Amino acid sequence: MLQEISENKYCVRQMDGSKGMLLLPDKSIKLIYGSPPYPNAERDYGVWRASEYIKKMAPFLDAGYTKLRDDGFIVINVKANREKASAKFASKRSLIIEKLAIEMEETWGFHCVDIEIWIKENPVPTGLRVACQDAYEQNLWFSKSPKWNINLDAIRRPYESHSVQTYESYEYKPRSNGNTYVRKNKRISPNPLGALPKNVICGGVSSRIDGHPAMQPLYLPEKYIKATTSENDLVVDPWMGSxxxxxxxxxxxxxxxxxxxxxxxxxxxxIRLLSIAGGVGNGEGHKTK
Ligand SMILES: C[S@@+](CC[C@H](N)C(=O)[O-])C[C@H]1O[C@@H](n2cnc3c(N)ncnc32)[C@H](O)[C@@H]1O
Structure with a gap:
């Protein structure tokens, strides 16, 4: 499989993603980025109930840990759907994603970089009236190593105009009680590459194309690929979808x-990948079962 990847830049297979990762050499992946079936979501590819979610995720986390490089990362984009309502219970929000994050540290030994929030500017209405409109998802961002390196410069953003004004007019001074990062009076000038990225991502949901019901906008994987990988590193999505x-x-x-x-x-x-890989490889060869 590695040879196919190095010749064609990519390789896709119709198979369970946890087993697929096992076909790769140990410690070969720099970033696992993906969006598994969401807990309780009823899709044509089945339902992963919250009650069995950790069990379903376990083989992916086992394989992921073994196949990630020591300086590798895993980012799981996911949303906790609500439990079904019953005569006695309203449709409550599942806490399985929070539990998954804790298990990733405690059971699998990953280290939490952050749990980032993707705010969906055009959320799909659920029609539920038991809580506010559901408008965000979580990105569980974990490192294999307890001490990691992230390329924040690659994902800097333009400064807000009010931040630039603050920089221009504000002089930082040490506090009289000594509890301060600032040792002497100083002005801070904006970084020419832009402001530090936020741990919140705002943007629209992709419109559905070509039949996949949960296609992501490109800006989500792009952020983590830029921040955690370099050119020619291997990125893997075990729940690849479109x-x-x-x-x-x-x-x-x-x-x-x-x-x-x-x-x-x-x-x-x-078809999508062939178009971007510059036409190398052939569709048949990449689609083996
Ligand atoms: C939320 S969607 C991912 C969508 C994808 N990020 C995109 O932009 O199109 C989850 C995907 O996981 C796939 N899936 C379900 N069980 C799987 C398994 N055991 N191994 C690999 N993929 C699986 C589904 O077929 C579905 O395409």
Missing amino acids: GTTGYAALSLGRYFAGFDVVEEYVAQAN
């Missing part, structure tokens, strides 16, 4: 491997 992660990875000059159990999605991803 191939958004692969498209972002190849556009940024990284290698990609992706897996999905649904034949139609693998074919769709393959």
